[in-house]
Amino acid sequence: MTMLSSVAERLYWMSRYLERAEDTARLVGAYNHLIMDIPRGSEPAWDIMIRILDAVRAFEDRYRVVSEQNVIRLLIADTTAPCSIPFAIASARENVRTTRDVLPEEAWELVNELHLYVGEAAKSSVGRRNRHPFLAEVIARCQMINGLLLSTLSRDHAYRFIKLGRLLECADMGTRVVDVGAGDILDRAGSHAAIEPLLWSVLLQALSASSAYRREVGPIVEANDVVNFVFTQGNFPRSVKFCVAGIREELTPLSNHEPALRVINRIRRRLKGLSVEEITREELHIFIDDFQLQLNALHQSIADTWFRIDAP
Amino acid sequence: MTKGWKGYQAVDLFDELITAKGGARTAARQALRLLQGLPEEEMIARRRSADLAIREMGISFTVYTEGGNIDRAWPFDIIPRIITAREWSQVSLGLQQRSRALNCFIDDIYNQQRILADGVVPAEIVLDSPNFKAPCMGMSPRYGVWAHICGSDLVRDQSGRFFVLEDNLRVPSGVSYMVENREITKRVLPELFENYSILPVDDYPLRLYETLAQLSPRTRRRPTVVVLTPGIYNSAYFEHAFLAQGMGAELVEGPDLFVDTDDCVYMRTVDGPERVDVVYRRIDEEFMDPEAFRADSVLGVPGLMRAWKQGNVAIANAPGSGVADDKVIYAFVPEMIRYYLNEKPLVNSVPTYLCMREKDRDYVLGNLDKLVVKPANESGGYGIMVGPHSTRATHREFARLIEKDPRNYIAQPTLSLSTAPTYVDTSVEPRHLDLRPFILQGKDCWVTPGGLTRVAMKKGSLVVNSSQGGGSKDTWIVEGKS
Numbered sequence: 001m002t003m004l005s006s007v008a009e010r011l012y013w014m015s016r017y018l019e020r021a022e023d024t025a026r027l028v029g030a031y032n033h034l035i036m037d038i039p040r041g042s043e044p045a046w047d048i049m050i051r052i053l054d055a056v057r058a059f060e061d062r063y064r065v066v067s068e069q070n071v072i073r074l075l076i077a078d079t080t081a082p083c084s085i086p087f088a089i090a091s092a093r094e095n096v097r098t099t100r101d102v103l104p105e106e107a108w109e110l111v112n113e114l115h116l117y118v119g120e121a122a123k124s125s126v127g128r129r130n131r132h133p134f135l136a137e138v139i140a141r142c143q144m145i146n147g148l149l150l151s152t153l154s155r156d157h158a159y160r161f162i163k164l165g166r167l168l169e170c171a172d173m174g175t176r177v178v179d180v181g182a183g184d185i186l187d188r189a190g191s192h193a194a195i196e197p198l199l200w201s202v203l204l205q206a207l208s209a210s211s212a213y214r215r216e217v218g219p220i221v222e223a224n225d226v227v228n229f230v231f232t233q234g235n236f237p238r239s240v241k242f243c244v245a246g247i248r249e250e251l252t253p254l255s256n257h258e259p260a261l262r263v264i265n266r267i268r269r270r271l272k273g274l275s276v277e278e279i280t281r282e283e284l285h286i287f288i289d290d291f292q293l294q295l296n297a298l299h300q301s302i303a304d305t306w307f308r309i310d311a312p
Numbered sequence: 313m314t315k316g317w318k319g320y321q322a323v324d325l326f327d328e329l330i331t332a333k334g335g336a337r338t339a340a341r342q343a344l345r346l347l348q349g350l351p352e353e354e355m356i357a358r359r360r361s362a363d364l365a366i367r368e369m370g371i372s373f374t375v376y377t378e379g380g381n382i383d384r385a386w387p388f389d390i391i392p393r394i395i396t397a398r399e400w401s402q403v404s405l406g407l408q409q410r411s412r413a414l415n416c417f418i419d420d421i422y423n424q425q426r427i428l429a430d431g432v433v434p435a436e437i438v439l440d441s442p443n444f445k446a447p448c449m450g451m452s453p454r455y456g457v458w459a460h461i462c463g464s465d466l467v468r469d470q471s472g473r474f475f476v477l478e479d480n481l482r483v484p485s486g487v488s489y490m491v492e493n494r495e496i497t498k499r500v501l502p503e504l505f506e507n508y509s510i511l512p513v514d515d516y517p518l519r520l521y522e523t524l525a526q527l528s529p530r531t532r533r534r535p536t537v538v539v540l541t542p543g544i545y546n547s548a549y550f551e552h553a554f555l556a557q558g559m560g561a562e563l564v565e566g567p568d569l570f571v572d573t574d575d576c577v578y579m580r581t582v583d584g585p586e587r588v589d590v591v592y593r594r595i596d597e598e599f600m601d602p603e604a605f606r607a608d609s610v611l612g613v614p615g616l617m618r619a620w621k622q623g624n625v626a627i628a629n630a631p632g633s634g635v636a637d638d639k640v641i642y643a644f645v646p647e648m649i650r651y652y653l654n655e656k657p658l659v660n661s662v663p664t665y666l667c668m669r670e671k672d673r674d675y676v677l678g679n680l681d682k683l684v685v686k687p688a689n690e691s692g693g694y695g696i697m698v699g700p701h702s703t704r705a706t707h708r709e710f711a712r713l714i715e716k717d718p719r720n721y722i723a724q725p726t727l728s729l730s731t732a733p734t735y736v737d738t739s740v741e742p743r744h745l746d747l748r749p750f751i752l753q754g755k756d757c758w759v760t761p762g763g764l765t766r767v768a769m770k771k772g773s774l775v776v777n778s779s780q781g782g783g784s785k786d787t788w789i790v791e792g793k794s
Contacts, residue, residue: 002536005580006568098544100370101557108370157582255583306582 003157007099009307011158014095015165018111021088022142023173023206027052028075029135030205032128034198035068046071052180055083069126076134077122085138089118104152107145114141160250164302167250171243172295174230177203179288197221204229212236227284228276240291244268247298260301267294314355316740317348320733326472327742328393328732339790340394342507347391352738355390359735362390362500371492372550386489387783389734392497392504393745393765397511397791400761403466403474406659407749408757409649411462414479414636415753416652418458421635422448432651433644437668437719441638442689445597447604447617448632453527455755459636460523460628461592462751463487466659466763468730475660475727477746479645481629481637483594486764487750488551491516493764493786511761511789516750517558520592523754524559527626528589535589537561538579540569542595542611552594561592571615577625590626591616597631604631639688639722640666663725667718676714676723680707683723685714698774700726729774732785734767744768746776747787762787 031049047066050059055074058081063070078084093115100108117137125134146166153159180203201221204210207230216233217225233239248264251257270291279287321334329340336344350358371386420427421438428435438444463484465477494513498505521537528535541552543565556563562579569579569588578585593600599609604617619625635641643664646657665672665683676683680699687695697710714721731742749763765785766776776782 002562002579002586003582004562004564004568005582006565008582101553101563161582 001156003102003161005307007102008157008161009303010095010099011102011161012165012302012307014092014099014111015162016169017088017092017095018142018145019166019169020173021085021092022139023169024053024075024083024085024088025135025138025142026208027173027177027206028072029132029139030202032131032135033205034202037198048180049075050083052176053083054176055081058083072131073126076131077126086118086122089115089138099158102158104148106148110141110145110148114138114145117141157254160254161306163250164247167243167246168295168299168302170238171240171247172292174207174238174240174243175288175291175295177206178227178230179285179292196223200226207238209236209238224276231271231274231276241271244271254306256305260298260305263294263298263301267291267298270294313348314350314352314735314740315738316733320740320742322731322742324470325728325742326468326470326730328395328468328730328745329391330733337394339396339792343392343394343504346501346504355735356738358500359390362388362496365496365499369492369495370550371489371496386492387769387781388493388496389743389767389769389783389785390497390500391733391735391740392501392786392788393732393747394788394790395762397761397789400789403659403749404759404761406474406657407464407476407751407759409653409655409658410464410476410479410645411459411751411753411757413645413648413652414462414481415457415459417641417648418630418633418636419452419456420652422451422458422632427648427651430651432647433641437640438635440719441635441640443634443638445605445632445635447621448630451621451630451632453630454626455526457753458630459633460527460630460753461520462753463748463763464751466747466749467727469727472730473660475662476645477662478639478642479637480748482596482634483548483629484748484750485548485551485594486748486766487516487760488554489784490750490760490762490764490787491554493784497786508788509791511791513761516760517555519752519758520555521559521561523752523758524590524592524626524628526754527628529623529626530587530589532589536579536587537590537592538564538569538588540564540566540591540593540595540600540613542599546594548594555592566595566609566611566613569613569616571613571619575615575619575622575624577613577616577619588625590628592628597634600627600631639664639686640668640719643722662727665723667714667721667723672723673714673718676721677711680710682726684726685710685721685723688720688722696775698726701772701774726774729768732765732767734769734783734785736769736771741771743771743783744774744776745785761789 027049045066046068049071050056053075059071059074062074062078074081074084076085079086079090081087093111096103096108096111121134125131149162153162200223201210204213204221204226209230213226213229217229229236229239231240234241234245236242244264244267248268251260251264274287320330322330322332329337329344331337366386366388417427421444427433428438459481461484463480463486465480466474467477468474491514524537525535537559539552539556539561541549541563543549546552553563564579569577571577572585577588577591579588595611598606599611601612601614601616602609603614616627617631620627620631642661643666646661649655649657665676667673667676676685683699685697685699697706699707729744729746731744733740734743736743745765745767747763747765750760752758765787767783767785768774768776769781769783
């Protein structure tokens, strides 16, 4: 089966954007729950989410005060900021529009409907009252699209690039969440120590990992265990290890895979070498920083090898 | 019964389904009996299910507006147009004859130019035309065929005779809607099919593939054919995707292709460069290759002309084909048929006045209120003046335009286009229509049974273009005694 590089690229981005939208919705939803559990005055700042999503610049371009309303408005109602849910959905839709012929017919309809829904509902969902149903709807629709692709796509190149995009985005989000938990909040933590377990369980929720964690590790949420779980629990499909293994599996059958395989093997070695018990928070932060760079290198290698590139 | 059937009558016009006396034409009898027997609610319900099918099937076309591009649902009228196979076979032969002659003409122009030397066609109207592409001189594509796909527009006059109005040889569109219209009718009026044997139209993509595959420079069991589209914002993008899918071909944009140092065309795939044998281009030749034509084109493929001239890739329609797609050249097609084929034209052309000729021009300027004036080089129904329907001011404006650039204008008598019963709002009314069959020319020639019927949805209007609010109908070629 021939697959145009440009089509592969669009499928890959469609998938990354859908995953990003879903993950962002989850993160906002989880954080939203946390806020209600915490006594007034000791809430962690709203900017945690903007930092997790690497959206500080986008935020500062638009707002001066870090408030709940502003942060939520940026993440769920802004149509121009790359970190927002509407932006991710619109980008996914644009990519599906030109790849309809390699996707199941319903894929376009579902993505288009999701786009229409977000366009209609986002602005009125900034307030606390409508926020939760909106986020739940976005997550459910994203899952529906994923389910459709998973259950109807032939396991050929199209599926492969969709899976690569999703897993890369998922691994990226997992490491971001842990990084903020580990590096940022807790080091300057005196005031937040009391809510630390709550915060970690929110981060688990943001990764849809709560129940898997409880079953695997137990009900007590503790920093090292969470970090360990998110990175190295190979059975959990949103763990970094699982994503990395899946990426490797899909890279292997592609032609000219050597450069990308080199990167993913390097990533695998780093992951194996990680021993959470023995490293400090600072070292963990450095590890994650480097890990993110490796994920970027992986993306670059995929783009250089398989996406639209200039003639030799 | 729906309003409008009773007393439906075509006065001084040819109606496709109903005779001047108000009775059903023989071929339409069964269909009319059924349609007229449907209660009004039922007609409304059928139309609604057609609208729904169009949305579900995602049949759309793109319209340019000030606020960006919008996808519009395809406008469709549920009452089919019915033509007998016997009548159609004559038209079909005439179209094949035209296609052969037009291809002889293009091949001649880019080689010996016999027809110019013999003075049958004045040299200046060919060689000074912007459609004449000097870089194509000396090329001889396989079978001598340049225009592999032609969409000719047909109309009928009062007597019911078919006339060819123009031959679209550049990137004619509409064929996907012909196929989809049949699909919609099957869904919403299935009982109509019981009493008819209607020639199928859904094999078009297959026929197109066969025509294109014959052109492959390499002998392979399955040559690599691609459809080259300007992209999602082109009004016919839906059709480009439809045809690519129907042929199992890749739908590519300019940047997906490149020409390597071996002067072969390759597409960029995830498995590396893959050689392309045939390019079905749905992009104007001006934009096809920035090296050969417009340097500012970002849609094209640098070097594509070079690869074509080396014989390493086939392009359909061949660059330069547009030289025969010109309303001035149109006037000479009957001469071409006699000159190249030594045959009598089997299908009529509309008498055409060339404003470049002094005698013709004087007549046109004196009779602007009776004539249709068209620019030689536009498509989509743009820049046309229908004399009887225009104001004095418009007549004066066109007189000025003609005097300024006579080569660019032709005029034809206003034909009273045929009508067919069309379901408008809540009643059935006559509406004018035309017909665009598609002619495929490779080693052999093949014509679609029927084609795309376009309807002017506005009362009395003669403008059928979908970009200007036209609709469409399913077109049946029916076999049997009638």
